[in-house]
Amino acid sequence: MSEKDKSEELEDILSETEAHTEVNTDEQDELNEVETEMEDELTVEEKLQEDLGKEKDKFLRLFAEFENYKKRTSKERMELFKTAGQEVITSLLPVIDDFDRALKELAKSDEKEMFKGIELISNKFRETLKNKGLQEIEVKQGDAFDAEVHDAITQIPAPNKKLKGKIIDVIEKGFKLGDKIIRHPKVVVGN
Secondary structure, three states, rough: OOHHHHHHHHHHHHHHHHHHHHHHHHHHHHHHHHHHHHHHHHHHHHHHHHHHHHHHHHHHHHHHHHHHHHHHHHHHHHHHOOOOHHHHHHHHHHHHHHHHHHHHHHHHHHOHHHHOOOOOOHHHHHHHHHHHHEEEEEOOOEEOOOOOOOOOEEEEOOOOOOHEEEEEEEEEEEEEOOOOEEOOOOEEEEO
């Protein structure tokens, strides 16, 4: 073979190689595009999964917040029912005090029938309020003074050492409505 033939053959081989390389490059580009599209599709799918997770989390938080709201409002409603008549009952407490004073004075008089009549009315009135949740706070002379429960009006020297820091006298009775104190007992404390 002549050099001319060899060079032509070499050129043919080179051109075929270049053409083949161009085809390979084009195929490689297409493969790269397909891979990129698949990656884009995966990232789109991953993004959608991530968005779905965020929405689920948001929904669960909102649902939990709503449940807490329902519990809180039902608890507040129960508290409201327990103390619904507190203002009315508080305004009736002076009437109870008046009944006690009237019974005390009628006990001194000779009017036994009047005493029994007033006592019946007083008991019925107290029972009605008791059915509505009113309870008297029991306080006696010699009980320990508790600032959370009792309202000290004054302090006087204790008649004996046993009554030091204790309740000496009850000026006004205290009352609770359910578990809440609506009027603290007014007491005199020995020092």
